[in-house]
Amino acid sequence: MTHPSSVPSPSQPTVGGPGIYLDHAATSPVCREAVDAVLGGMSITGNPSSRHEAGDEAKDALESSRTQMAALLDCAADDVVFTGGGSEADALAVCGTVLAADGHRPVHVITSAIEHSAVLESCAMAHELGAEITILRPDGRGWIDPEDVRRALRPNTVLVSVMHANNETGVIQPISDIAAVVHEAGALLHTDAVQTAGKISLAGLGADLVSVSAHKFYGPKGVGALKVAPGVRLSPLIRGGSQERGLRAGTENVPGVLGMAAAATAALHHLDDPAHQAHRHTVRAHLLKGLEEAGDIAVNGEGAPCLPETLNVSFTGVRGDTLVDVLAVHGICVSAGSACHAGSDEPSHVLTAMGIPAQRARSAVRFSPGRTTTVDAVTTAAARTVDAIGKLRALGPAGAPQPSHA
């Protein structure tokens, strides 16, 4: 893996060899297939809406990409709406459903406290549009109980939005069970599958609306898609031309869409590859085993089904943002749930909703290896992390926990 371009800065001292990128839940490198497809798309001149050969070429590119995305989303090509990324897909699903509901009585929307801000803020916008919002709490593992969804349903519930897997903990939610409960009540289900698309199958989820974002599955940034099942009524947020069945105006991002589709096809190959599937779990096991050497750690989300690519760990006595900064100097790229900005820091809303005390939430760091991450890389990263933790704990209160091998 090459040194990440942005972290650490070349003007700062870096220790050791090339960087180790363990922040794939934030974004992934663009795969070769997607790069080639984007570059190819750059030399397509036409507007897909134009009635001439150049337009046809662009339209064909768009429609073959739509078929590729349908394979990822497990739906018909006609059900795929291209968007400008995951946040826009979430906004269209949530606000589009509320706007499309007949305005005679207030509608009700159910979501969960662990959603990405793109969904939570869209629900806040839906509230401004007159919707009633219920926010469900997860259990201590960060898992949403379908029975809690059942209890929250009301006669006027139009939409339930629960994410497929959480971006901080990787915990996978019981979407098909929730779909059964929601459909029984005659409501629609949206799931934000931004973290799962390309990592686990989206087949048989049963959600009516499914958001994905290309840059999380080795495609380009700023392009995504929303599956809109047949019969679902949505109002567009971006209005103008009649592109995307009138659900999203604007001349399509042809190179971006081509890149996303190529990345989706490549991801589906990996999904079907047993060696790759074994590798995902091996990498997580080695990473966790290495981090356990630090002593006094807690895995956030432990005990729930989860994506092997997302490992969220709290290290007692160490601030997550501080550890992230120290590791960045060593070329290791990870994320913390909270950062100290202008003297205040809010611990992660996800960990807080799980009932994790603020102190433990502030000490959380997310490690998210990816498709090209090797066992050697995570072993090295874990060893450097343990070393950094030992040093940081030594700076803190006397009697703080020390690495178990020290």
Added chain:
Amino acid sequence: MPRYSPTVVDHFTNPRNAGELDDPDVRAFIGNPVCGDQIMLTARVTDGTVAEIRFRAHGCAASLATASVVTEAALGATLGEIEAWDDERVEALLGGLAPDQRHVAALGRQVAHRLVTNHREGVDDDAPLICA
């Protein structure tokens, strides 16, 4: 632009004077209740000059670097000199801070001043450093 100055990176990766003196002449503690950043200094003072100093700290990377640069600058300085430090002086010691990191300069200045006042008044902060 890099997130931190090279000095800040240097000090949070290789902190100077970390630890705690046994039987210090003076002990000072400052905690930022909002951010949770905390710095504790212990020092030995000879003829109005800091002869030995250590820090313990819990907080963001910039606050750890602050604790470290403050001990380095305080070592060998007179209490009068330290008392004259302002936030800008601490920020300069750190090689500059981004606007959203400036609170650590105040933290550094406060704990240094507290060391001076505590010594003058013959009191110690015995608030324990806790991880918040």
